[in-house]
Amino acid sequence: MSQAHALSLVGLTKRYGSFTAVNDVSLDVAQGQFLTLLGPSGSGKTTILMAIAGFVAPSAGAILLDGREITPLPPEKRDFGMVFQGYALFPHMTVAENLAFPLRVRGMERAERDTKIRATLDLVQLSQFAERRPSQLSGGQQQRVALARALVFEPNLLLLDEPLSALDKKLRAELQDELKTLHRRIGRTFINVTHDQEEAMSLSDTVAILNHGKLIQIGAPDALYDRPRTRFVAGFLGKSNMISGRIAERIGATARVSVGATTLTQRLATGATGDTVLLSLRPERIALLGDGETAENMVEGHVSAWSYLGAGHSLTVETTDLGSLRLTLPTWRAPFAPAEGLTLRLGWPSDAAAPVEDDGDE
Amino acid sequence: MTGGYGPGPFARTLAWMAVIYLVLPITIVIPVSFTDQRFLSLPRDGLSLRHYENLITSAPWLSAIGQSAMIAVVSTLLAVIAGTLCAIGCWRIGNRTTEWLRALMLLPLIIPSIVYAVGLYRYFGALDLLGTFLGVVLAHGVTGIPYVVITVSAALSSFDPRLEQAARGMGASLSQTLRWVILPRIAPGIASGAIFAFIHSWDELVMVLFIASRSIVTLPRKIWDGINENADPTMAVVAVLLIVLTLSLLLLDGALRKRRDA
Ligand SMILES: Nc1ncnc2c1ncn2[C@@H]1O[C@H](COP(=O)(O)OP(=O)(O)OP(=O)(O)O)[C@@H](O)[C@H]1O
Ligand SMILES: [Mg+2]
Numbered sequence: 149m150s151q152a153h154a155l156s157l158v159g160l161t162k163r164y165g166s167f168t169a170v171n172d173v174s175l176d177v178a179q180g181q182f183l184t185l186l187g188p189s190g191s192g193k194t195t196i197l198m199a200i201a202g203f204v205a206p207s208a209g210a211i212l213l214d215g216r217e218i219t220p221l222p223p224e225k226r227d228f229g230m231v232f233q234g235y236a237l238f239p240h241m242t243v244a245e246n247l248a249f250p251l252r253v254r255g256m257e258r259a260e261r262d263t264k265i266r267a268t269l270d271l272v273q274l275s276q277f278a279e280r281r282p283s284q285l286s287g288g289q290q291q292r293v294a295l296a297r298a299l300v301f302e303p304n305l306l307l308l309d310e311p312l313s314a315l316d317k318k319l320r321a322e323l324q325d326e327l328k329t330l331h332r333r334i335g336r337t338f339i340n341v342t343h344d345q346e347e348a349m350s351l352s353d354t355v356a357i358l359n360h361g362k363l364i365q366i367g368a369p370d371a372l373y374d375r376p377r378t379r380f381v382a383g384f385l386g387k388s389n390m391i392s393g394r395i396a397e398r399i400g401a402t403a404r405v406s407v408g409a410t411t412l413t414q415r416l417a418t419g420a421t422g423d424t425v426l427l428s429l430r431p432e433r434i435a436l437l438g439d440g441e442t443a444e445n446m447v448e449g450h451v452s453a454w455s456y457l458g459a460g461h462s463l464t465v466e467t468t469d470l471g472s473l474r475l476t477l478p479t480w481r482a483p484f485a486p487a488e489g490l491t492l493r494l495g496w497p498s499d500a501a502a503p504v505e506d507d508g509d510e
Numbered sequence: 511m512t513g514g515y516g517p518g519p520f521a522r523t524l525a526w527m528a529v530i531y532l533v534l535p536i537t538i539v540i541p542v543s544f545t546d547q548r549f550l551s552l553p554r555d556g557l558s559l560r561h562y563e564n565l566i567t568s569a570p571w572l573s574a575i576g577q578s579a580m581i582a583v584v585s586t587l588l589a590v591i592a593g594t595l596c597a598i599g600c601w602r603i604g605n606r607t608t609e610w611l612r613a614l615m616l617l618p619l620i621i622p623s624i625v626y627a628v629g630l631y632r633y634f635g636a637l638d639l640l641g642t643f644l645g646v647v648l649a650h651g652v653t654g655i656p657y658v659v660i661t662v663s664a665a666l667s668s669f670d671p672r673l674e675q676a677a678r679g680m681g682a683s684l685s686q687t688l689r690w691v692i693l694p695r696i697a698p699g700i701a702s703g704a705i706f707a708f709i710h711s712w713d714e715l716v717m718v719l720f721i722a723s724r725s726i727v728t729l730p731r732k733i734w735d736g737i738n739e740n741a742d743p744t745m746a747v748v749a750v751l752l753i754v755l756t757l758s759l760l761l762l763d764g765a766l767r768k769r770r771d772a
Contacts, residue, residue: 203675223678230679236672240694249690250680301680 152180152337153213153304155200160209162195162361169195171361172209177339177354182331184340186348187358188384193341194233196358197307200339202226213305229298233309235290237282243269243293244278250301268300271330288319295327299334308340312347324350345385349373357381364507373430378507382428389429389473391501395421402498408469413444415499426506431462433500434475436492443495449473454486465492536753543746550741561743565751571744574732581646581728582711588651589707593658594700598692601666612663618653626653627720634721641723649721650711657710658703665699698766705763709756 155177162170170192177183185193198204200211202223211219218226238246244265251261269275272292282290291311298306311327312320328351331338342348348355349369356366357380365377376382379390393407395416403416405425412427419425437443449467460478463486467473473494517525545551546558565571596615600608618626630649631640639645669692677687693700715730722731729748736745 201679203679223675224681224683227681228679230676232672232676234672236670236676238673238676238691249677249682252690253680253682253686297680 152335154179154215155305155337155339156212156215157196157200158210158212160196160199160211161207162192162199162204163207169361170199170206173358173361173363174209175356175363175366177337180335180337182328182338182340182351182353184342184348184352184355185358186342186345186355186384188343191343191358192361193343193358194309195361197309197339197341201228201230201307227301227303227305229301229303229306231291231294231298231306231308231311234314235282235294237290237293237297239282242279242281243274243285246282246293246297247300250297254301264300268296271299272296272326287315288323291315291323292326295330299330303336305337305339308338310341310343313342313344320347327351349385357384359384375502376428376504378505379426379428380507382502382504387431387474389431389434389470391427391429391470392506393425393427395419395423395425397421410447410467410469412501413498414501414503416503419503426504427501428504429473429496429501431474431476434473434494434496436475436477437495441493441495444498445500446493446495447473448491448493451486451488451490451492453488461486463492465494467494539746539749539753542743543750545743545746547743550743550746561747564744565747568744570727571732571748574727574729575748577727578712578729581643581650581726582708585647585650585654585711586704586708588647589654589658590700590704592651593655593703593707594662594696596655597659597662597666598688601663601669612659615659616656619656623653623714623716627717630717631720640721641725643726646718646722646726646728649717650714651707653714653717654707654710657706658700661699661703661706662696665696669695698769701766702763705759709759712755713752 157173157175160170160173161168173192173196175183185196187193195204199206202218202221202225206219209219210217213226238249241249247265247268248261251264256264265278266275269278272295274289274292274296277285277289277293282293285293291314295311298308312323315323324347327338331351340348340351352369354366355369355372357364357372359380365372365381372381373385376385376388382388382390391407391412393405393412395403396406396411397404398416398419398421401415401417403414403419403425405412405414405416405427414425414427416425435443437446447467447470449465449470451463452466452472453464455462456479457476458479460476462474462476465473465475475494541552542550543561544557544559545553545561546555547553593615596611600612634640634645634649639648673691673695674687677691678684682690713730714728715734718726718728718731719734722728727735729752733745733748736742
């Protein structure tokens with residue numbers, strides 16, 4: 149078995165006529181990493197994956213595999229495993245025949261083929277379905293056949309295009325776990341595409357966020373969540389309160405930010421007095437202040453809407469200067485039954501919010 | 511047929527008259543083939559199998575059947591190979607030009623065959639193909655292509671192009687993809703096309719009259735000659751055989767379609 153591959157995209161661009169589907173995307177995937185391309189529909193995820201697989205010829209830029217350029221190679225010369233959106237299993241073949249396909253292509257002997265197929269079916273727990281046709285399998289089983297078929301010839305890079313999108317929520321969660329375990333066990337490089345932010349966060353070592361064909365931000369899931377670079381990233385990865393203010397005064401690494409008549413204390417690395425700043429404040433970072441409790445930032449407001457989520461409450465609180473703030477509280481921490489008009493005091497520390505660039509995208 | 515209004519008596523009568531008008535000339539040959547007379551007529555004193563016997567013992571008729579079958583098989587092969595490749599090629603390239611090309615391939619179906627035959631006559635004369643087996647096979651094969659192009663294109667339109675990508679992505683060459691993925695998926699379409707191309711050659715007369723000399727006598731040609739020379743009831747027997755063969759091929763096609771759709 150050979151090593152897992154490292155892959156780099158350098159200035160990858162794909163134009164269809166005057167429309168730019170992928171715009172100057174550069175990124176690196178290290179050996180054995182799990183990278184997810186995340187973005188809304190039409191952001192160019194599939195196009196990037198198809199360019200990596202060799203089905204789409206880039207208009208500009210290069211694709212490097214372990215430092216060697218592979219941009220002009222046809223797909224059959226790249227030796228990547230691929231799971232297509234919708235699986236693309238061969239309907240006229242049984243599960244075992246589907247798995248045999250890439251091995252037959254490589255001219256492998258029957259006995260060796262059978263051993264490999266059996267081992268791979270065991271890996272995805274489908275041994276008893278070897279003689280069935282894809283149409284006789286459930287969605288989750290088909291998905292695992294597609295995965296097995298992509299793995300059976302031991303590719304060093306696996307490409308997955310929304311492999312779980314056709315499944316219901318419970319099955320999706322199960323297969324997410326399986327995929328993650330599998331990745332850890334076989335140590336190959338995985339490149340996954342999804343528009344489901346939860347899937348991206350739970351599976352990946354690295355997430356690349358795309359919008360309108362551009363790479364907006366790339367990094368570890370927690371880094372992206374805690375320090376989104378732009379308003380789009382903050383809004384796309386979970387929910388966020390957006391607060392727009394002006395720097396009134398700078399004291400070392402923190403700044404006093406005035407929003408209407410309210411002044412906030414905010415940890416801020418850059419920006420001079422008078423600059424406008426946009427802050428992203430996650431709902432779970434806002435605390436409810438009891439009598440006599442204080443925080444670096446405090447505002448008062450009244451509840452305008454709430455919903456019960458089982459594990460917690462989601463509240464919308466109207467404030468005079470900051471507009472409506474959304475916050476989530478664990479059920480056991482909510483000392484009251486929420487009611488409309490109830491007045492609450494909210495607080496958060498100076499490092500709770502993250503400054504973001506305003507890219508005009510929600 | 512639930513709900514709605516049933517047809518009125520006028521429409522019903524008209525429909526039945528149309529059916530009879532279409533089917534009667536075909537069915538009339540069945541009793542005629544069992545006639546006990548020596549000329550084309552309905553049976554008078556009883557049914558007889560003598561003309562069936564005559565057919566299977568008559569060398570000229572048997573040779574005509576053999577020639578027709580031979581020509582039909584070879585020209586079907588030609589039509590299937592050329593038509594399938596053309597359909598797959600157009601489908602893979604899939605641009606404006608191939609749309610035109612595909613329309614062009616349907617021309618033999620649209621142009622009256624007599625026009626085609628006149629053209630072939632001039633053309634084959636120059637190539638020394640008149641009156642040869644090869645000439646007839648070429649003519650039938652080429653005019654059989656549209657049937658194959660139509661049925662294979664239909665089969666391809668329901669073929670998931672991602673299957674081809676999947677195969678290529680797993681390292682399959684174009685020919686491996688064709689053999690292991692595309693052809694098995696469109697086999698029912700190819701079979702349908704082959705059946706139609708076969709029927710087309712099997713009962714084609716006009717072109718044969720033009721380009722085949724006395725040395726090539728196909729079954730329709732022999733019937734044609736027979737009608738003009740003597741009213742031998744063996745022709746009715748042959749006609750029955752033609753009907754039976756064509757019907758069973760159509761039924762076969764129906765069965766294949768049903769299996770594909772299942
Ligand atoms: N062959 C093509 N010709 C023209 N435009 C195309 C073509 N393929 C894709 N596009 C456009 O490129 C953009 C990116 O498409 P892509 O399929 O990569 O999106 P995606 O991020 O995978 O979306 P989804 O989540 O819906 O699958 C879209 O706006 C799409 O309309
Ligand atoms: Mg896509």
